[in-house]
Amino acid sequence: MRAAGRAVRARLRDRIAASDPGLLRLTAGLRTVGAIALTLAVLSLLGADVHILVAGAIAAMVATFAIREKQLGAQAVTLALGLPVALASVSLGAVLNTRVVVGDAFFVVLIFCAVYGRRFGDRGTALGLIGFQVYFLSLFVGATVDTLPELCGAMAMAFCSSALMRFAVVPATPAGVxxxxxxxxxxxxxxxxxxxxxxxxxxxxxxxxxxxxxxxxxxxxxxxxxxxxxxxxxxxxxxxxxxxxxxxxxxxxxxxxxxxxxxxxxxxxxxxxxxxxxxxxxxxPAIAGPDMPDExxxxxxxxxxxxxxxxxxxxxxxxxxxxxxxxxxxxxxxxxxxxxxxxxxxxxxxxxxxxxxxxxxxxxxxxxxxxxxxxxxxxxxxxxxxxxxxxAAIDGGGEEAEQEEQTGLRRPTTRAAVQVAVGSSLAIVGGELLSTQRWYWAVLTCWIVFINTSSTGEILVKGYRRLLGTVFGVVAGIVLAGLVGNHTWTAFALVLVLIFAMFYSAPLSYTLMSFFVTAMLGLLYTLLHTYSLDVLVLRIEETALGAACGVVAAALVLPVQTDRRTNELLGTVLERLAEVTEAAVGQLSGGPADELLDKARDLDQALADLRAATQPLMHPVTPLRTRRHTARYVVALLETCAYHARTLAATAELLPTHPSIAADPRLRGAAGRTVRNIGVIAARVADEHAGAQVETGPSIASLLGSDAGTPRYGRITDRVLRHLERLDEAVVGLARPLGVPVAAPKA
Known part of the structure; x- marks a missing residue:
């Protein structure tokens, strides 16, 4: 029985580990819910008003999810710096709450600074997020100068609870992750x-x-x-x-x-x-006719x-x-x-x-x-x-190449800050026309659709998903608010459940996360005694307005079109592919050792960025079906190329130690066509008027000679030849969907 129990627990552990790698989602959910629950417990013992309880809960959530550094020491510093930022933000929110024009102008400046802060890494991003979200919190709970001492105390309690959960109850060290x-x-x-x-x-x-x-x-x-x-x-x-x-x-x-x-x-x-x-x-592919032997x-x-x-x-x-x-x-x-x-x-x-x-x-x-x-x-x-x-052959050599940093309005953080500021200004004006009390929902949506997006298409898709999640969340909020009624602690318990679901589902589905957020807000409105059907409908209208303002700002102010963004990333992928292929073939030809696996992982990361950027082109609602199929086909071909390049890199690193793999100088010349073709395609992507053509010709095995496929010491193995040939075929296959001319084989 004990052995059976251990087997069941092992299977359950493996399932959880596979569904949530590193338990990152579970850790984020538990840490956030724990910080909120602890904050609510302490504030309720102190007899805090429900508005202060809601403020403390939101602040604990912000203090927990905003910090993204991996090392605990860096997290502690950011959390310590975040508290004065939060106190300053809630204080300014309380003071400017009744000064409409000045308050709105300050909000736009704060939004610009919060987004611009991303250029300073995880800490700048976290502090900007805390400043924005806490100012939004002050608007949500209707902060005033009279309630400021209690709000500041709730902020301090929230940050202390977040620190306790992060460093003591649910710690996550890099080694543990x-x-x-x-x-x-x-x-x-x-x-x-x-x-x-x-x-x-x-x-x-x-x-x-x-x-x-x-x-x-x-x-x-x-x-x-x-x-x-x-x-x-x-x-x-x-x-x-x-x-x-x-x-x-x-x-x-x-x-x-x-x-x-x-x-x-x-x-x-x-x-x-x-x-x-x-x-x-x-x-x-079609299954072979005869069945394989039973034995x-x-x-x-x-x-x-x-x-x-x-x-x-x-x-x-x-x-x-x-x-x-x-x-x-x-x-x-x-x-x-x-x-x-x-x-x-x-x-x-x-x-x-x-x-x-x-x-x-x-x-x-x-x-x-x-x-x-x-x-x-x-x-x-x-x-x-x-x-x-x-x-034993592994060493720690290798230096990272410095990348050219863009300046001025070409820098992504600066461009995004300007776009968000313009979009938020539009959202404030439109939101005020919809509601003088809850205009800030449009600003929040405009802010959120710009987070982790780089092109107009990505912003459009994210805005659509947020609106869809909000609509269904409103329906859920109506049902939950009716069930909860005036039971305060039942509502808070459901809020904790929804927050956990929000963090657990966030990496999986943005629509699902928006659903849980909106359902939670319905309960918070119930706690603040401001719940009504009109309020939740207004939530949909403000969300749609904020998404529209974000799209308009992205399309008209320093726009980065989806085609331009994907072409830039496609050029990067092709450049990385050429680097990996050339370095691997060079080492397999007897050249000096190189950081092949690092180059291969750089290729994988560039491909992941491209895959994310092409999501707007491959979204089911995209009306351009031919374009969607082309994008999907190109990404699949690039993944095929990356697989063969990774394998070549891994094989080349075995050269000093593997008895059946040895350098073959003929490889460099035979694989040169593949590298040149990658360069031709990259040039065509960068400049559609480039006139070079992709070359085709005899197989790589034939270029090496008839005995090249013999797998014995001193010659390259059949497996390496197959990967080189498949890579060559996939690169030529990229030419057609990308509109690159292919030269006829030479006689």
Whole structure:
């Protein structure tokens, strides 16, 4: 019974870790709700009025979510600086509350300064957010000079409660977050293996569904790998440890993605294109006619289940003999003589399983230190030696390149500050026409739609989502207000539930977050005895007005069109892709070592930025369907290119230690066409009048000679050639949707 209970708890823990990597959403929700609850408890014991309770609750929420630094020391400094900013803001709000013109003018200046403060990093962003939100709070609760002492006391109590929750009750150190992200990576890797097993077993009519699950699992694993990358600098003791974890995470991700592609190829009539794993909605290739042999299929199914078990048990402290036996057997597939009799495609899958187990072993050694080697087989011992040699070759070299900083109105923070100030001015004027009491809702919406947006299209989509969430939230607010009635503490309890739901859902759906915010406001209006149907309808009108003012300001004042923004980011992605490809090929050709994994992660980050910027183009309500399909296709092709470039970079870093990989000087010339084509496409994106053409020609394998594919020491392996050829094909494929002319192959 105890063993069954442990198994259930382990499965539940893995599910939670996979659904919320690093428990970041859970931590944010608990910390915020705890700070609010503590503030309300202390203020209620002191006999505070309901207006002061509401002010304290909002201040605790702001003091908690505004601070984003990773190190606890930096968080403490920002929180300490935030209190005087909050006190000054609420005091000015109380003094200027009755001075309409001066108060509105000050509000616009405050908004400008709050947005401009983003250029000073996380601390500037946090202090600006606190200043704006607390001034808004003073308007919401109707602060006056007479109530100012109580409001300041509530502010101080809120910040103290936030500090207690942040540093004592729900602490989150960089090392702790990194540890939880590692658990999430393991859980999501196990989920991906499960999706691969489902793909292997899926009948023809369910292949598309199984492929979608495989595609989603691959994307989720990559998302977690990027989150780990963002925590390595603060969460590891030194740069060498960070690079070691980075290497092992990259190896595991690449091996898992390659295994999925090999499985898809084994199930279908022809070699699967990598694009199939990255293009949403792409149909599954046709399944091969004859069924695979029962014995080979049963062995493969058993080994996939064994791989799933190894992934789940890695790092759990379980080092039983049975687990070691399974690991030894699967690592044996890295040797040709241990492969079971099967077709070439199925044997590739068994090799992929062996490489996946090696990556899991390397990840476990990197994260948990030396392991018990008493039960190692020769294949496992050889894998450990390779991993040790790779680890020893890792150094902390490399310097980050300085990026050219934009100045004046070209600086994004300055431009956004001007746009928000203009939009807020329009929102104040329009909001006053709708309601002289609650005009600030339009200003709040205008402010929010500019947060974390960079183009007019992003602002339009965010405004639409906020309006949609607000409409449904108003309906929920009406229902909740009717159920709560005059029960103050019941309303506060529901407010805490809604706030937790708001923070837990924020990274998943902005519409859902807006829904919870609006429903919560309905309860707050009930507590302030200002609730009515007219007030909630006014909330919708002010929200729509604020979103419209934000869009107008973004479109007319220093506009950044979505096309311009995506073209800039596309150029950055292509530049990073060329850097990774050229550096990897150079090292594979015998050139000097380079910071390949860093370059690969820079490529991944640039691609993530592009993916976010193209969301307005791919949104379901976008009327330009052809443009939407083109954007989706281009992003999928770039993800395919990034996968092959990542794999080339990871393979090139193995050169000094891997016995079956050696430099081949012919590669540099053969892959030169691919690098030149990337440059041609980048030039065309930057200048549509550029006249260069994309080149096509013989395959890279043929350029290296007929014996280049022989996988023996001293020559590049077949796998590297396949990745180079697939990358070359994907780059040529980018030319058509981007309107780049393709030259006819030379005779």
């Amino acid at each position: 990194l540890l939880r992200l590692r658990l999430a990576f393991r859980a999501r890797l196990a989920q991906l293996v499960s999706a691969q097993l489902e793909l292997f077993d899926a009948p023809a009519e369910e292949m598309d569904k199984a492929l979608k699950a495989l595609r989603d699992g691959t994307a989720r694993l990559h998302e977690t790998a990027m989150m780990i990358q963002g925590q390595l600098e603060e969460g590891t003791p030194d740069e060498s440890a960070a690079r070691l974890v980075q290497r092992r995470i990259a190896d595991a991700e690449i091996a898992a993605e390659r295994l999925g592609l090999l499985l898809l190829t084994a199930r279908t009539a022809e070699r699967a294109d990598t694009l199939t794993l990255h293009l949403p909605g792409a149909p599954a 080979a299929g049963a062995t493969l199914r058993r080994d996939l289940l064994a791989l799933h078990t190894l992934v789940l048990r890695a790092g759990s402290g379980d080092t039983g003999t049975g687990l070691a036996h399974v690991r030894n057997r699967l690592l044996g597939y890295r040797d040709e003589e241990n492969l079971p009799p099967a077709s070439a495609a199925l044997q590739d899958v068994f090799r992929g399983i062996g490489e996946s187990v090696r990556s899991v072993l390397g990840l476990r050694i990197a994260l948990d230190g030396p392991q018990d080697e008493s039960d190692d087989s020769p294949a496992t011992a050889r894998s450990r030696e390779e991993l040790d040699a790779e680890d």
